Amino acid sequence: MGLAHALAAAKRGLKVVVFERNLYAVGASIRNFGMIWPVGQPAGILYERALRAREIWTEVAPQAGIALDPCGSLHLAYRADEMDVLQEFVETQGRDSVRLLDAAEAAEKSPAVVTKGLLGALWSEQ
DSSP: OHHHHHHHHHHTTOOOOOOOSSSSOOGGGTTTTTOOOGGGSOTTHHHHHHHHHHHHHHHHHHHTTOOOOOOOEEEEEOSHHHHHHHHHHHHHHOOTTEEEEOHHHHHHHOTTOOOTTOOEEEEEOO
16 A cells, blocks of 8 residues: 555655565565456446556556566356356446356366366456
8 A cells, every 4th residue: 555655646746755664575565466356346436446456557567577467367166156146246247357157168267277066157357
């Protein structure tokens, strides 16, 4: 959060200094590092904010020497109730960036997918 605020202030022309409590990033500074995942946010302002944060990371990461791999996310359903949740999510969120996959399609997205018993998956390109 501190870096996000510092970046926003610097973009507005303010002089910014960032202090880190430790010699290297630990705790909250790295807790979700590497995970830019808008799909988990509910529709509305939180989702829009997550998309904006993703845009900012896409802009800043290369400048900071941080590699980005926009590989998407895959959420697997092995039980009927899990598949019901994925289907409801797709039907109610109205997002073009998500879709349901069958087991074979999910396996094409990742070699780590265990297809035995897999009912389907939610794919998000974000």
